[in-house]
Amino acid sequence: MKNKICNMLGIEFPLVAFSHCRDVVAAVSKAGGMGVFGGVNCTPETLEEELSWIDDHVGGKPYGLDIIVPNKVEGRGEPFDEEAMLARIPAEHIAFTEELMKRHGVDAGDLDPVRREHVVGSQNLIGDNADAILEVAFRHPIKLIANALGIPPQVMLELGQKHDVPVAALVGTREHAMSQVAAGVDIIIAVGGEAGGHTGDVATMVLIPEVCNALTEIGEETPVLAAGGIATGAQMAAAMAMGAAGVWCGSVWLTTVEAETNPIVKEKMLLATSRDTVRARSRTGKPSRQLRSPWTDAWEAESAPTPLPMPLQSLVSEPPLRTIDKLSQGDNQGAKDLATYWVGQGVGLMNEQMTAGQVVQEFKEDFLAAYERLAANLEE
Amino acid sequence: MKNKICNMLGIEFPLVAFSHCRDVVAAVSKAGGMGVFGGVNCTPETLEEELSWIDDHVGGKPYGLDIIVPNKVEGRGEPFDEEAMLARIPAEHIAFTEELMKRHGVDAGDLDPVRREHVVGSQNLIGDNADAILEVAFRHPIKLIANALGIPPQVMLELGQKHDVPVAALVGTREHAMSQVAAGVDIIIAVGGEAGGHTGDVATMVLIPEVCNALTEIGEETPVLAAGGIATGAQMAAAMAMGAAGVWCGSVWLTTVEAETNPIVKEKMLLATSRDTVRARSRTGKPSRQLRSPWTDAWEAESAPTPLPMPLQSLVSEPPLRTIDKLSQGDNQGAKDLATYWVGQGVGLMNEQMTAGQVVQEFKEDFLAAYERLAANLEE
Numbered sequence: 001m002k003n004k005i006c007n008m009l010g011i012e013f014p015l016v017a018f019s020h021c022r023d024v025v026a027a028v029s030k031a032g033g034m035g036v037f038g039g040v041n042c043t044p045e046t047l048e049e050e051l052s053w054i055d056d057h058v059g060g061k062p063y064g065l066d067i068i069v070p071n072k073v074e075g076r077g078e079p080f081d082e083e084a085m086l087a088r089i090p091a092e093h094i095a096f097t098e099e100l101m102k103r104h105g106v107d108a109g110d111l112d113p114v115r116r117e118h119v120v121g122s123q124n125l126i127g128d129n130a131d132a133i134l135e136v137a138f139r140h141p142i143k144l145i146a147n148a149l150g151i152p153p154q155v156m157l158e159l160g161q162k163h164d165v166p167v168a169a170l171v172g173t174r175e176h177a178m179s180q181v182a183a184g185v186d187i188i189i190a191v192g193g194e195a196g197g198h199t200g201d202v203a204t205m206v207l208i209p210e211v212c213n214a215l216t217e218i219g220e221e222t223p224v225l226a227a228g229g230i231a232t233g234a235q236m237a238a239a240m241a242m243g244a245a246g247v248w249c250g251s252v253w254l255t256t257v258e259a260e261t262n263p264i265v266k267e268k269m270l271l272a273t274s275r276d277t278v279r280a281r282s283r284t285g286k287p288s289r290q291l292r293s294p295w296t297d298a299w300e301a302e303s304a305p306t307p308l309p310m311p312l313q314s315l316v317s318e319p320p321l322r323t324i325d326k327l328s329q330g331d332n333q334g335a336k337d338l339a340t341y342w343v344g345q346g347v348g349l350m351n352e353q354m355t356a357g358q359v360v361q362e363f364k365e366d367f368l369a370a371y372e373r374l375a376a377n378l379e380e
Numbered sequence: 381m382k383n384k385i386c387n388m389l390g391i392e393f394p395l396v397a398f399s400h401c402r403d404v405v406a407a408v409s410k411a412g413g414m415g416v417f418g419g420v421n422c423t424p425e426t427l428e429e430e431l432s433w434i435d436d437h438v439g440g441k442p443y444g445l446d447i448i449v450p451n452k453v454e455g456r457g458e459p460f461d462e463e464a465m466l467a468r469i470p471a472e473h474i475a476f477t478e479e480l481m482k483r484h485g486v487d488a489g490d491l492d493p494v495r496r497e498h499v500v501g502s503q504n505l506i507g508d509n510a511d512a513i514l515e516v517a518f519r520h521p522i523k524l525i526a527n528a529l530g531i532p533p534q535v536m537l538e539l540g541q542k543h544d545v546p547v548a549a550l551v552g553t554r555e556h557a558m559s560q561v562a563a564g565v566d567i568i569i570a571v572g573g574e575a576g577g578h579t580g581d582v583a584t585m586v587l588i589p590e591v592c593n594a595l596t597e598i599g600e601e602t603p604v605l606a607a608g609g610i611a612t613g614a615q616m617a618a619a620m621a622m623g624a625a626g627v628w629c630g631s632v633w634l635t636t637v638e639a640e641t642n643p644i645v646k647e648k649m650l651l652a653t654s655r656d657t658v659r660a661r662s663r664t665g666k667p668s669r670q671l672r673s674p675w676t677d678a679w680e681a682e683s684a685p686t687p688l689p690m691p692l693q694s695l696v697s698e699p700p701l702r703t704i705d706k707l708s709q710g711d712n713q714g715a716k717d718l719a720t721y722w723v724g725q726g727v728g729l730m731n732e733q734m735t736a737g738q739v740v741q742e743f744k745e746d747f748l749a750a751y752e753r754l755a756a757n758l759e760e
Binding site: 001002003014173174175192193194200201202203204205206207209210213228229230232234235237238239240241242243273274275344345346348349368370371373374375376377378379 | 381382383394553554555572573574580581582583584585586587589590593608609610612614615617618619620621622623653654655724725726728729748750751753754755756757758759
């Protein structure tokens with residue numbers, strides 16, 4: 001396939017795969033798409049390790065990196081104070097999660113050390129550390145860098161230009177797409193509300209033409225990658241008929257053989273329909289779409305505490321969810337029930353475990369079938 | 381264009397237009413699509429009048445009828461008691477709407493007579509009246525009958541078969557599509573959560589392939605009309621690439637020249653983006669998507685009363701909203717602000733007032749452009 005995004009990224013099939021799993025990244029790039037490593041939880045050291053591994057396993061094919069440098073984070077600019085950050089978490093929120101686990105027979109033990117570890121991790125989002133991460137990133141032959149939340153910092157845009165690496169940004173509204181283009185972003189990733197993870201509430205079917213039309217109106221040719229609910233080649237064809245240059249998929253890789261997804265959650269995802277997700281602020285403080293479980297149900301109840309702003313809510317939810325994840329892989333039924341992870345409504349179309357390479361191959365075949373199906377309507 | 385749904389409905393372009401405005405119905409059918417008259421608010425007498433008008437103005441082209449016979453309605457089966465129905469409305473709900481109008485400087489006067497009129501109207505949904513409406517419907521040369529909520533009553537299916545009129549049903553989930561097909565429905569209208577009016581929360585981009593795949597799996601060839609957010613030919617091409625046989629659009633006709641939409645609301649819709657809608661239970665008791673206004677915002681507030689079940693919530697909301705509609709067309713700024721109507725996220729793509737015939741023409745051109753755009757990706 002040949003189009004603007006294929007040329008820009010040096011790939012043959014405009015399927016871009018966001019994954020926290022380096023194996024998926026390498027496999028998708030080798031299969032003709034582009035893997036993008038989700039490095040949000042990395043320190044400069046672990047990022048160096050991950051990208052080096054990818055360099056060694058991607059067979060010279062192009063790959064990318066996704067990080068988050070949000071504009072608004074609690075504590076930004078203040079000197080880092082672990083105790084002060086922990087002190088900001090209301091006792092009510094801690095008690096709520098403890099009570100929830102207890103009700104499901106999950107003995108989480110002392111979560112305090114995990115919480116402290118997580119506080120340190122949350123520093124990745126802030127100041128100097130972000131610079132160090134960018135420094136590592138551009139030491140590697142990445143062919144795309146994406147900022148998952150808000151307008152990329154000026155330094156990212158400059159480094160992209162200097163290294164001839166396109167800078168992409170995720171948006172959930174037409175207005176944000178316009179701001180990103182004005183800021184100098186090279187690729188717009190338009191994410192519909194049915195996506196997994198952080199998401200707005202405009203659906204992909206509307207957002208894609210809305211963003212594409214708005215770009216056309218101002219004479220911009222910035223390519224758009226469509227995201228949100230896309231797990232098949234037919235949906236990819238649909239998005240491209242509406243003007244997208246390609247697609248950005250995250251959820252579909254979570255059930256692949258390579259994915260490091262908790263096997264219990266993987267199994268739930270393979271069985272889930274599109275109705276088994278919920279978009280809620282309870283995991284990170286901003287609305288993000290997750291697999292529905294008694295954990296998300298409890299947070300949706302009227303009696304639940306109001307989620308805290310970023311990154312405080314993650315300090316409430318991640319330590320117990322990490323423990324639940326571990327216990328769910330043993331014989332703790334309550335933990336199995338509670339276990340959840342971010343996933344989009346496309347989970348309803350993910351019904352079979354495949355390798356990442358097979359997923360790419362299926363996308364290609366399904367794309368072609370969709371094109372032919374559409375063409376058949378026009379034959380006399 | 382030729383495909384299964386075109387053959388089934390006797391049309392040349394599989395764009396089906398749901399509208400409460402008979403002028404739109406006739407115009408779309410004459411332009412090569414199919415107009416479907418929304419008859420939910422009709423008595424047998426007014427339905428007779430509307431369908432006769434369409435017969436006289438549609439130039440022999442096929443058209444359809446959409447009605448609602450829900451499975452669960454408060455008061456069904458009980459002898460009709462106007463006073464008892466009114467007595468079920470909590471004073472809190474009435475006070476809330478009165479206070480809301482007052483705050484916006486809207487003097488609604490005495491809404492009691494309007495409310496009584498509406499109670500009588502709500503009887504359309506029940507028993508004998510539904511039979512009388514079906515009797516009127518099949519006296520006319522309708523070529524499609526749709527049931528907007530739940531599985532069509534057996535009598536509708538039987539009359540459809542007897543008169544060789546396909547029976548369609550609206551669904552918002554894969555599971556409901558399966559039940560509808562099992563019940564003997566001829567056409568599935570799969571409505572994504574971005575649609576105006578009553579809607580589920582699975583997005584069109586996911587729902588269409590999910591429903592189409594499920595039908596294929598059980599060996600059913602029931603055609604699917606895609607609905608939800610669709611206001612352009614490019615989106616129609618997208619839906620058909622994913623397996624839909626055509627599309628069902630409602631919102632896009634609301635801003636046409638012919639539409640009887642309140643001009644104030646029409647103007648708001650032409651200016652709205654996809655973010656200016658809200659899906660809420662506050663209008664009818666079931667989740668329905670509407671244009672956002674201070675009215676819907678007030679009902680979304682935590683302090684708002686919990687919406688009542690159908691049809692009680694309509695008795696709370698329709699009388700004031702009808703009054704607001706009237707006053708908004710004078711010089712009452714508060715009423716202009718509060719005015720709202722059902723519309724989908726596709727409102728963000730409706731930026732220019734056109735005739736219904738022009739909309740059909742635009743769809744055709746945009747469909748072809750989308751097809752060619754998709755094809756261009758495959759050229760070497």
